[in-house]
Amino acid sequence: MYCRNCGKELTGEPEICLGCGAKPLRGSDFCQSCGANTSTLAEVCVKCGARLSRDEAADVSPKSRLAVSLLAWFLGFWGIHRFYLGKIGTGILMILTLGGLGIWQLIDFIMAVAGAMKDKNGKPIKKW
Ligand SMILES: [Zn+2]
Ligand SMILES: [Zn+2]
Numbered sequence: 001m002y003c004r005n006c007g008k009e010l011t012g013e014p015e016i017c018l019g020c021g022a023k024p025l026r027g028s029d030f031c032q033s034c035g036a037n038t039s040t041l042a043e044v045c046v047k048c049g050a051r052l053s054r055d056e057a058a059d060v061s062p063k064s065r066l067a068v069s070l071l072a073w074f075l076g077f078w079g080i081h082r083f084y085l086g087k088i089g090t091g092i093l094m095i096l097t098l099g100g101l102g103i104w105q106l107i108d109f110i111m112a113v114a115g116a117m118k119d120k121n122g123k124p125i126k127k128w
Helices: 065-078 079-082 089-097 103-114
Strands: none
Touching: 065 079, 065 089, 065 103, 079 089, 079 103
16 A cells, blocks of 8 residues: 555555654555545545555544533533534534533533544544
């Protein structure tokens, strides 16, 4: 494979690229299968047709799943977990409806534990 960050050819699938020190799949400048230049937003390499892989971790929210779950359980009534996620609008709505009379709060708690809650950037909160 090739490093998606610097384009160096790598043997096996190393965690860290020896050429640039980055995680090889974190980059978006080179195709991991043929080493050709790729545009940042490309899904597929136009040269070899390979599907460009992405590091899943880059698409996950940095917020803590544990914190969101605990906040939703203990303070969800006031929408505190939504403020924590930067979702001010629905946070205020939650205060006004008293956490949707507890139902919305319960749903949010289950979503948070299941890793299905999303932050304001739409990234799922999966990291504990
Ligand atoms: Zn590299
Ligand atoms: Zn390619």
